[in-house]
Amino acid sequence: MSGLVDGKSAIITGSAQGIGEATALRYAEEGADVVVADVLVEGGEETVAQIEEMGGNAVFVETDVSQAADIQNMITTCIEEFGSIDVLFNNAGIDGPIEPIVEYDEEGFDEVIDVNLKGVWLGLKYGVEAMLEDGGGSIISTSSIGGQVAVPEYSGYGATKAGVSLITKSAALEYATEGIRANAIAPGLVKTPMVENIMQEDEEMAEQFRNMEPMGGLADPEEIANSVLFLGSDLSSRVTGHTLAVEGGFLSQ
Ligand SMILES: NC(=O)c1ccc[n+]([C@@H]2O[C@H](COP(=O)([O-])OP(=O)(O)OC[C@H]3O[C@@H](n4cnc5c(N)ncnc54)[C@H](O)[C@@H]3O)[C@@H](O)[C@H]2O)c1
Structure with a gap:
């Protein structure tokens, strides 16, 4: 049986846990060779081990997505190990401070911009450059419903x-005629360490989270991974510049 991304190679950042880990496993299941990129060495190596147990191919590259040299190294490793770069999922992200603007720490603001925004920009910059030489590809980046509507105390993250x-959208327009597609996903609330940590500390908040999406409850990471699989596969060959919301109907309200 052939997989949706058979023979492709995919780099997935933030794949030591959460959405990135689920996506790395899903891509491997559907036939891709996977570069697991993360600052967390142990978790990253565990993701690789899980893929190898399934009979797939994966390598871990220790990567801080806010550093251009790390992004370049992760891309070079993909091409050296697997011969090409077909899919890049810019997924690594952090919450940053959770405070009203007056109390919001300036260093924390710089950090969340560096990881979540500059990290994605660097991925697009060097990912597109490599794909232009390699016959095209698909880049998916992780946005959030928090980038479409304001959430109090998340000004840095939301920005x-x-x-x-x-x-x-900029990347999609700039490279539309060159075989490169750029899309984003906007998850709602997903059962990953990022959200589970908050829910464990604050039961009132946990209850709000469980009731936030019209479909009720939180998404499983695999439900986000399936959308990323669609955007990285040829099934979405005419889709570019789009942010696909995966949020149980939240944004329809
Ligand atoms: N969980 C949710 O409900 C939710 C909702 C919307 C968007 N998101 C976004 O999805 C993405 C993944 O989040 P998650 O929920 O899986 O979170 P998570 O905290 O479980 O996983 C994030 C991963 O990114 C890695 N990471 C953090 N900083 C990094 C850096 N500088 N370089 C490389 N790797 C780094 C972490 O080590 C971790 O493995 C993030 O961009 C997040 O903002 C999550």
């Missing part, structure tokens, strides 16, 4: 996620 959707 980065709105920015991700916009630079995705």
Whole structure:
């Protein structure tokens, strides 16, 4: 049986856990060779081990997405190990401070911009450059519903996620005729360490989260991974510049 991304190679950032890990496993299941890129070495190596147990191919590259040299190294490794770069999922991200603007720490603002926004921009910059030489490809970046509507106390995070959707459109327009597609996903609330940590600390917040999306409850990471699989596969060959919301109907309200 052939997989949706058979023979393709995919780099997935932030794949030591959460949405990135689920997507790395899903891509491997559907036939892709996978570069697992993350700052977390142990978690990244565990993702690789899971893929190898499934009979797939994967390598871990320690990567801080806010550093251009790390992004370039992750792309070079993909081409050296697997011969090409077909899909790049710019997924690594952090919450940053959770505070009203007056109390919001300036260093924390710089950090969330560096990881969530500059990290995606660097991925597009060097990912597109490599794909132009390699016959095209698909780049998907992780935005959020928090980039489409304002969430109190998330001003830095929200700005980065709105920015991700916009630079995705810039890249889509700039390279539309060159075989490169750029899209984003905007998850709602997903059961990953990022959200589970908040829910464990604050039961009132946890209850709000469970009731936030019209479909009820939170998404499984695999439900986000399936959308990323669609955008990285040839099934979405005419889709570019789009931010695909995966949020149980939240944005329809
Ligand atoms: N979980 C949600 O509900 C939700 C909703 C909307 C958007 N998102 C976005 O989805 C993406 C993945 O989040 P998640 O929920 O899986 O979170 P997570 O915290 O479980 O995983 C994030 C991963 O990114 C890695 N990472 C953090 N900073 C990095 C850096 N500088 N370089 C490389 N890797 C780095 C972490 O080590 C971790 O493995 C993020 O961009 C997040 O903002 C999550």
